[in-house]
Amino acid sequence: MSAEPSAPARGEGALRIVLPIALLALGVLIWDLVVRLKGIPPYVLPGPGLVFATLVSDWPILSESLLVTLVTTFEGFLLAVVGGVGLALVFNLSRVVEYSLYPYAVILQVTPVVAIAPLLLIYLPQQAAVLACAWIVAFFPVLANTTLGLNSVDHNLIDLFRLYGAPRSQVLWRLKLPAALPYILGGMKIAGGLSLIGAVVAEIAAGAAGAGSGLAYRISESGYRLNIPRMFAALVLLSVVGILIYFALSLLSHLLLRRWHESAVEREA
């Protein structure tokens, strides 16, 4: 929300891209040098070159696993958004439902998903269990943020809608939901990363049970096989997915809010 003058802002914008990339390059260079100079064997720490080569050579296996994890993450995220926003709307319409269910939503959130995952794997088919984990972790931020947003509506605007005799449905669609939109998008930004984490945690748990095909399963499987370069390659893919999710949701948020919300508006000093 900082007010930046336009000309230096452009320079600063470039710096924001160049600096992290330069740091990454430096890190990779040091990594490579350390591995080469110390003669570290690949089963302890593979060099960046080998990781990249593995990424290319193992692409058929890795891409398949990537797709599995991506689909789980996306489905978990979608269910989290639908469930979080939907539940928040129901809470907003009915106090009774809110008071009854909210504590359990909190309990679901504070119980570590690592501890729930093995249980879910017992009771649910593996794919459903992984999806459930992704959903459990991701839905609460959406619920909490949407609830906050729906309750943050300007009271005078609510009065205005009452003055013109607007029914509840119109208040919800025309007033409360648009007012809550920045909050919902904030919740979605958190949920995007969390659904990936949920999927990974569940896949690791599933992998320990000897089943699975997602990226996280590949990581634990490669660990057992001491195929450390593939572990790194899968890890790199996971990070890239996480970064892409974050950027996609930031872009969505920017596109929806840039005309009117202070968080997305570029100010000229």
Added chain:
Amino acid sequence: MDGELRKRGTSDGAVSLRDVSKSYANGVVALDRLDLDVRPGEFVSLLGPSGCGKSTALRIIAGLSEPTGGSVVWPQPDTSRRAREIGFVFQEPTLMPWATVAGNVRLPLDLKHIDAATADPRVAAALARVGLADFAGVYPRELSGGMKMRVSIARALVTEPMLLLMDEPFAALDEITRFKLNDDLLLLWQSLSKTVVFVTHSVFESVYLSSRIVVMTPRPGRVFAELAIDAPYPRDHRFRTSAEYGALCRRASEALAAASGGEQ
């Protein structure tokens, strides 16, 4: 579509409060047996110190708050809903930040499901009346405080209400902007012949604008005195600097001081 109604309806915009009381659950008595007659076509100001219940009275007229005693009396109880149609201007502009200026002004029509072909010319006309014809596609955050308030007034006028209720609409504006909006509001009032109930704590503003001032006492809110401001309209900066204006302001100030009962 209802142009005839609009012309004919100019004389039935008045409303009365009879013995209206309002007390809150925490024991605060905001209004105690308030009697107020708003006459058709007049510009009446409710003048009083903060907390005298003048905003509460306005909200009760608007139906946003229920009186705990007494009643709101409309001239023709249920003949036409038009007569009861009310425009309300809040202390803040109260605009939807996600909608353009035109979208905000169109809101009351949208809520009544009036189609775009009918609504668009009315929105354009309302914006033109407040001098914002060129700002229809702009978002509220790009406007100054005074312009936002103009949008808010345009929105209140777009349904062609008989009665315009204004709750300290210009209190947060700087003096130059306030004077300009006062002048423009008077011109609107004269050209549209609405009834205006205007809440303010500014003696100078109430004298400049009103045809009648109702001075209220604080806690509980009651009518303390009424002042007729007979100075002819149109009023402009000459009136603002006249001896007559000064004398009227002095009378209003004295009434306000007496109503406040040396509480300060």
